Amino acid sequence: MRKNGKELVFIRNMRISTRIMIIILMSVLAVFIFTYVMSVRYVHTSLEQRQRQELTMRAEYVQAYLRSLYYWDIELTPMQAQGLAVDLRDLSYDMHQDVHVYSLSGELLATSSQELLSKGLLPTNMLSTQPFYSDEHIALCYEHISEEPYMVAYLPFHNGAFVPIAYIAVPYYLSEQTRKEELEALLSQLIPPFVIVLILALVFSFFAARSMLSPISMLTDKMRRFEIGAKDNHIDYPYHDELGALVERYNLLVDRVEESAEKLANAEREGAWRTMARQIAHEINNPLTPMKLSVQKLQLKRGTDQFDEYFEKTTKMLVEEIDNLAHIAQSFSAFAKQPEVVTTEVDVAEKLSNVIILQRENDEQIPVRYVGADSGVIVRADKEQISQVFVNIIKNALQASPTDIIVVLNAAYSEREVQISISDDGSGIPEDIQARIFQPNFTTKSNGNGLGLAISKHIVEGSGGRIEFETSPKGTTFYIYLRRK
Secondary structure (H helix, E strand, O other): OHHHHHHHHHHHOOOHHHHHHHHHHHHHHHHHHHHHHHHHHHHHHHHHHHHHHHHHHHHHHHHHHHHHHOOOOOOOOHHHHHHHHHHHHHHHHHHOOOOEEEOOOOEEEEEOOHHHHHOOOOOOEOOOOOOOOOOOOOEEEEEEEOOEEEEEEEEEEEOOOOOEEEEEEEEEEOOHHHHHHHHHHHHHHHHHHHHHHHHHHHHHHHHHHHHHHHHHHHHHHHHHOOOOOOOOOOOOOOOOOHHHHHHHHHHHHHHHHHHHHHHHHHHHHHHHHHHHHHHHHHHHHHHHHHHHHHHHHHHHOOOOHHHHHHHHHHHHHHHHHHHHHHHHHHHHHHHHOOOOOOEEEEEHHHHHHHHHHHHOOOOOOOOEEEEOOOOOOEEEEEOOOHHHHHHHHHHHHHHHOOOOEEEEEEOOOOOOEEEEEEEEOOOOOOHHHHHHOOOOOOOOOOOOOOOHHHHHHHHHHHOOOEEEEEEEOOEEEEEEEEEEO
């Protein structure tokens, strides 16, 4: 056990270049061994298959030939054995093939090779393992003469009415010399290319090891000197191989570390803002109910016509303003108590279609056009909150657009993501405020609270997606990217 441990440590302490060379050479050797084994199996299988096909053809020829000779015979008796033996010897001389005929009871009637019979090498009865036939199927079996295997084809001996009158046995003696010659020919073809491939693999592994170690050394050096915020943290590696994927992953992790640092700072700012939001919501909500009840009582106690007209307008305005304050307070409270995003499989096409149906009945009478599937697009998102994202962005677009809104669901965007774009034809977002567009409590509208886009970003990113926008004086397009299931 200790020895194995020392050997493992020795292998692990080897230079990576040496290990790469050993692995490549062992792989080439393993491929050669596998190729040789499979080729030997193929030679044996192919040779056996050819022998079986040849034996089958010979046996069928013998069967047809004997049937033509004994077309009118109802049975073969021992008295006919001598004549049958002559026919078999003639057939054997023409075909260079031994042929034996057994009676229906399995006894040897005649053979083309009396020498085998006299030496006791030919069984006088069919082996008990051989089947007795009732149809024209051929049985190919293996038998032995002095421990040497050979193949035998057994088939029925039919007369002209296809009535079996005996059984035919056609032996086929396997040639080990043929097999050896084919294997030697195979080795003579495999060994020279293998030696060439082995030399090329040695040279290739040497240069491959050097090429692979260079970016690894650079990666180690970069990780040693990594600093958050530094401009040269990324590694430039122009190739798209496995090391390229490793370098790309490293660069991605660098971006995520820097992004996490930025998110941490933003989270601290948002935490302070949420505390303030809860305080504002508390202060605003306290006077709302009594104010609203007081105004409603005044409406019930109106007196003269002038008084009624004056108070009708005033109280209506106050109630609307109170409702507006309640909405603002509710928005602030919702942002402060934002629930955690729980991702599940959601049919985003169905969710988006339902939101658009509701948003088409807007106060501005602006048409909302939709391009995409009505259902069947499955993504990972928060089933309860994803609709709020679409509502927030479409409402912003309705407030910015003088003409129409276009919503596009691009289900074929990529293998990993689905893209949803929401476009308006407004005047765009000024450049000086684009960096603040997703910050809480930032708005350019007099009646807005600046929380819609911040909440939307929180929901989308919490689902593992992302949200971006493009803007120009001709309009703004928000892009929502959601992960597929």
